[in-house]
Amino acid sequence: MRFLHSHKTLDPEHQETLSRSFFQGRAGKEVQHCIQCGTCSGSCPLAHEMDLGPRRILALLRDGFLAEVLGSRSIWMCVSCNACLTRCPQGVPVSDIMYALRVMSLEHNLARREFKMPDVYRGFVRQVEKRGRVSESRLAAGYGLLHPSDMPGRLSLALRLLRRRRI
Ligand code: SF4
Numbered sequence: 795m796r797f798l799h800s801h802k803t804l805d806p807e808h809q810e811t812l813s814r815s816f817f818q819g820r821a822g823k824e825v826q827h828c829i830q831c832g833t834c835s836g837s838c839p840l841a842h843e844m845d846l847g848p849r850r851i852l853a854l855l856r857d858g859f860l861a862e863v864l865g866s867r868s869i870w871m872c873v874s875c876n877a878c879l880t881r882c883p884q885g886v887p888v889s890d891i892m893y894a895l896r897v898m899s900l901e902h903n904l905a906r907r908e909f910k911m912p913d914v915y916r917g918f919v920r921q922v923e924k925r926g927r928v929s930e931s932r933l934a935a936g937y938g939l940l941h942p943s944d945m946p947g948r949l950s951l952a953l954r955l956l957r958r959r960r961i
């Protein structure tokens with residue numbers, strides 16, 4: 795199947811392997827409990843930033859469109875606030891599902907190149923593996939090296955955060 799949202803393609807055998815691995819895991823099994831009521835999409839504070847709302851993510855997964863979901867922006871926008879889980883009548887842990895999808899996307903290098911969040915995740919993991927903890931300034935510096943054009947806009951935010959001792 796072709797990634798409708800991605801520059802990448804996935805051969806059927808690779809897709810079958812990913813699909814089996816996802817649905818054998820805990821997050822994949824939870825997908826089957828969804829009744830498509832849409833409460834999660836109505837509750838999600840980040841839904842307006844997503845190309846596929848949480849309900850649609852669940853529907854596509856159930857219908858076998860894992861590749862489509864792995865190429866979506868939505869999985870990188872979830873902030874694990876659990877507003878969806880709190881209201882879901884079926885108790886579906888959408889944030890865990892999003893997390894599992896992000897891990898799969900990173901492990902198989904399937905995120906679209908224009909997405910910046912995967913770089914933040916990679917930087918975070920590198921620091922934890924190397925130092926056992928995360929330094930926000932190192933994380934920001936690493937991001938800045940990869941996306942220098944973003945930095946002028948973020949500098950004023952960084953200064954405001956510094957002034958309020960939030961960094
Ligand atoms: S709120 Fe729960 S059951 Fe309803 S669509 Fe979302 S995940 Fe599915």
Ligand code: SF4
Binds near residue numbers: 839
């Ligand atoms: S946990 Fe993720 S999907 Fe659920 S409401 Fe929060 S941001 Fe949206």
